[in-house]
Amino acid sequence: MTAILSQMDDRHYETYIETFAGSSDLVDFLMESFMLFKDLIGKHVYPSDWMAMIMVQNRVFLRAINTYADTMNQKFLNNDDFEVQLWNNYFHLAVAFITQESLQLQHFSPTKRNKILAKYGDMRRLIGFAIRDIWYKLGSHKICFIPGMVGPILEMTLIPEEELRRATIPIFFDMITCENAHSGNFQKFENEIILKLDHEVEGGGGDERYMQLLETILLDCAAEKPPLRPQVQHFVSLVKGLLIRLLDYRTVMNDDSRNNRMSCTVNLLNFYKDINREGMYIRYLYKLRDLHLEGENYTEAAYTLLLHSRLLKWLDEMCSPQFEFHGSQTQRQLKETLYDTIIDYFDKGKMWEEAITLCKELAEQYENEIFDYELLSKRLEKQAKFYENIMKILRPKPDYFAVGYYGQGYPPFLRNKVFIHRGKEYERREDFQNHLMSQFPSALHLNTTTMPGDDIKNSPLQYIQCFTVQPVLEIPPRLKNKPVPDQIINFYKSNYVQRFHYSRPVKKGPVDPNNEFVSMWIERTTFTTVYKLPGILRWFEATDMKHTTLSPLENAIETMESTNEKILTMINQYQADWTLPINPLSMLLNGIVDPAVMGGFAKYEKAFFTEDFTQQHPEDRDKLLRLKDLIAWQIPLLGGGIALHGKRVMEALRPFHERMEECFKQLKKKVQKEYGVRELPDLDERKSTRPRSMLRSLRQSIISISSLQGSECGTPTKLHADRDFPPESPTSWNSTLPRSSGSMTGSISEGVVTVGDAEVKLRKSKKKKKRSSMIFITEERERINTMDSKRLSKKQEFRSDTNLCEPNEGSVSLTNANSRSLPAITGLSLAVVAGMEDVDSVRARRDSKSMSVCLTSDRTPDRRSKGVINLIFKSKSSKSEKM
Numbered sequence: 001m002t003a004i005l006s007q008m009d010d011r012h013y014e015t016y017i018e019t020f021a022g023s024s025d026l027v028d029f030l031m032e033s034f035m036l037f038k039d040l041i042g043k044h045v046y047p048s049d050w051m052a053m054i055m056v057q058n059r060v061f062l063r064a065i066n067t068y069a070d071t072m073n074q075k076f077l078n079n080d081d082f083e084v085q086l087w088n089n090y091f092h093l094a095v096a097f098i099t100q101e102s103l104q105l106q107h108f109s110p111t112k113r114n115k116i117l118a119k120y121g122d123m124r125r126l127i128g129f130a131i132r133d134i135w136y137k138l139g140s141h142k143i144c145f146i147p148g149m150v151g152p153i154l155e156m157t158l159i160p161e162e163e164l165r166r167a168t169i170p171i172f173f174d175m176i177t178c179e180n181a182h183s184g185n186f187q188k189f190e191n192e193i194i195l196k197l198d199h200e201v202e203g204g205g206g207d208e209r210y211m212q213l214l215e216t217i218l219l220d221c222a223a224e225k226p227p228l229r230p231q232v233q234h235f236v237s238l239v240k241g242l243l244i245r246l247l248d249y250r251t252v253m254n255d256d257s258r259n260n261r262m263s264c265t266v267n268l269l270n271f272y273k274d275i276n277r278e279g280m281y282i283r284y285l286y287k288l289r290d291l292h293l294e295g296e297n298y299t300e301a302a303y304t305l306l307l308h309s310r311l312l313k314w315l316d317e318m319c320s321p322q323f324e325f326h327g328s329q330t331q332r333q334l335k336e337t338l339y340d341t342i343i344d345y346f347d348k349g350k351m352w353e354e355a356i357t358l359c360k361e362l363a364e365q366y367e368n369e370i371f372d373y374e375l376l377s378k379r380l381e382k383q384a385k386f387y388e389n390i391m392k393i394l395r396p397k398p399d400y401f402a403v404g405y406y407g408q409g410y411p412p413f414l415r416n417k418v419f420i421h422r423g424k425e426y427e428r429r430e431d432f433q434n435h436l437m438s439q440f441p442s443a444l445h446l447n448t449t450t451m452p453g454d455d456i457k458n459s460p461l462q463y464i465q466c467f468t469v470q471p472v473l474e475i476p477p478r479l480k481n482k483p484v485p486d487q488i489i490n491f492y493k494s495n496y497v498q499r500f501h502y503s504r505p506v507k508k509g510p511v512d513p514n515n516e517f518v519s520m521w522i523e524r525t526t527f528t529t530v531y532k533l534p535g536i537l538r539w540f541e542a543t544d545m546k547h548t549t550l551s552p553l554e555n556a557i558e559t560m561e562s563t564n565e566k567i568l569t570m571i572n573q574y575q576a577d578w579t580l581p582i583n584p585l586s587m588l589l590n591g592i593v594d595p596a597v598m599g600g601f602a603k604y605e606k607a608f609f610t611e612d613f614t615q616q617h618p619e620d621r622d623k624l625l626r627l628k629d630l631i632a633w634q635i636p637l638l639g640g641g642i643a644l645h646g647k648r649v650m651e652a653l654r655p656f657h658e659r660m661e662e663c664f665k666q667l668k669k670k671v672q673k674e675y676g677v678r679e680l681p682d683l684d685e686r687k688s689t690r691p692r693s694m695l696r697s698l699r700q701s702i703i704s705i706s707s708l709q710g711s712e713c714g715t716p717t718k719l720h721a722d723r724d725f726p727p728e729s730p731t732s733w734n735s736t737l738p739r740s741s742g743s744m745t746g747s748i749s750e751g752v753v754t755v756g757d758a759e760v761k762l763r764k765s766k767k768k769k770k771r772s773s774m775i776f777i778t779e780e781r782e783r784i785n786t787m788d789s790k791r792l793s794k795k796q797e798f799r800s801d802t803n804l805c806e807p808n809e810g811s812v813s814l815t816n817a818n819s820r821s822l823p824a825i826t827g828l829s830l831a832v833v834a835g836m837e838d839v840d841s842v843r844a845r846r847d848s849k850s851m852s853v854c855l856t857s858d859r860t861p862d863r864r865s866k867g868v869i870n871l872i873f874k875s876k877s878s879k880s881e882k883m
Helices: 002-007 010-018 023-043 051-075 084-098 110-119 123-137 139-145 150-157 162-168 170-183 187-202 208-223 226-253 258-274 278-294 298-309 331-348 352-368 373-392 429-439 486-492 552-576 583-593 602-608 611-616 618-648 651-675 694-702 743-748 755-768 796-802 827-834 839-850 863-882
Strands: 400-406 417-422 444-446 463-471 497-507 520-533 539-550
Touching: 002 051, 010 051, 023 051, 023 084, 051 084, 051 110, 051 123, 084 123, 084 139, 084 150, 123 150, 123 162, 123 170, 139 170, 150 162, 150 170, 150 187, 162 170, 162 208, 170 187, 170 208, 170 226, 187 226, 187 278, 208 226, 226 258, 258 278, 278 298, 298 331, 331 352, 352 373, 373 486, 400 429, 400 497, 417 520, 429 463, 520 552, 539 552, 552 583, 552 602, 552 618, 583 618, 583 651, 602 618, 611 618, 618 651
Parallel strands: 444 463
Antiparallel strands: 400 417, 400 463, 417 539, 463 497, 497 520, 520 539
């Protein structure tokens, strides 16, 4: 066939076409010829290295196509004879011809390209110009090919040939004009161009030059038609933004850096969300999900799928056909399937709080909408397991790292930006940094933590800055002012965080070689990320950075708060799990009580508790009182820790413990003489089925924090004393603590008959007597990296090496510095202190006041009221007996 066609000239074609009697036969012949040519072009009849045969075939086909196009112009362009399908076949054949691999000369060597051009010419330009000319001849019939021909024309314009692009890109503006005249807008064209552009650029088409040409040509065309100019400018801006992100995405898809691929994917899905293209948005959500699963980022994969589930409703309506998932048909079915998958991901990522939220939503549907109690029971069982996991399973706190990418050598989405990265479990900064440098082997590492200058930012090279930052706790509103177990609150110290601190010590003023604390200032940088972590990525850009400075006195207050918090945390840890090794507790206590080891707080006294400092800094009076108060509170904490240590220490270390006790006695005598006496409540050692925490009960008074005047570095905290105490060891360490004449002791020394009565009397006494020593604390605190209060089995060694307290992240001031007692403690806690009855009986008594008791014999139609009557009668009887 190729040989026959090559022998034919224009006269032969003309004679053959005239042999068709009717137009229908000619149409059939032309359509069959177009389909045959397209089939032969697409099937690659000859091997790819048979370039001569391929080019001969292309030249013969091109001549035939152009001849047939002339025939169509003569016979099938009028309104009466216009054949839409015939012209559609022609355009698709022409685009298939122009985009075939054998004609893409940019892929050939210069010698081969020059040889082809000399013998055959650039056939792409010839047929491209023919397509352009025919398009403009269609007149009013153009609307028939919108949006169907948008994709093929776009594919043609993406060919990297300057003249061809300049000739064919104006077709887009003609399409805009045509649809706008027909429909009043060009929404179909816009949707199709965005959809096809995504596929074409991902497949290798397009470049920055194409983006520039597209913008220039369309804006120039729009300038000639002022009514269309605003809409075209918006469209050009939209397409340009998409092209930038698509080109970035394509650049990193073959990159070894999975992080870069994720970043570009998120940029694209956010773009599609902003322009309300749901189908493309979902498409990239699943691409991001797959990338997370490759890296075992199950938490991030769950958050990614959660974005899709939020597009669905609990309705039995059919899902839109743009996305199918596991054969689900209705929105309810799809959403339920997604929730099951997301819950599994959250479970693997140890984000049980999020999994519980979804379980509750599913349970609501099973119970009140579809009434499937069997599924409800299974869901509640899984939900109960998640609650148990929260309280019993260790969840290591991840470290967070600030990473700055400086220099013009980075792509735009990284260039001169700072990101906060969430590390993996037990990932050290050195390991994270090595992995980071392996992704950018040509980058230079900056050893400083200060912001680099413009010389670095404008350099053509790549620079990386990496250092550890501390997350700032933000307690959820539902947990504020409530007795929250440490296992729960510890989770929020490193999750749902958006602010991060980096503190750098600097020396200012005269330096005392014997006391560095006098000149030790803290420069603190607060980073705020665009989204909370964790999220759909393991990192987010830091969009806001603030710098503050802490004075040496403020630094000392933070250090003392950190130390006291660490003591409380470790005491709570060891009371909760008596299998932990004693070494970390030994080192902590000995480092504080033995001046030969750390010097204690003596240097604070020499630096700040002097007449000269008081006269020079009269504005710091409250802060000085606060520091003294913290020093005084450290004594009962140390006493409790040492008592606990004495019960846990082995006989081989008994001399070490006795030495520590002797040092503590001297320290206690000195501190109580100079700063007053502080007392912990004398806790009973009775058991309770509910875990209780001394840490939560005492933290508010002993480690109370307020924001300093002129400082913005506070962090959240709870506002009042908690109600519960920790599960006690077989012998409670609290019994060794002396009791003072403070308000706490005064309240519980009143005569009591029963625990219940004691509770009532104590509550009344609190109402009558105002506590002038109450400490109020702000909602910002808790940025301390304490030991996880989870039970360990085989990781005690790691705990002793890594559970170090982080520096406090907030500034402090004192609302009432002369604190001599704890905040008000609830009746239940005081009942425990009174020690008159087991906690179980107290709880039973409390429950009986709010619940009606119904025995088996009371099960009558009016059994509920009878149970209440019996309860009231029994209560009156018991009171009369006491009287």
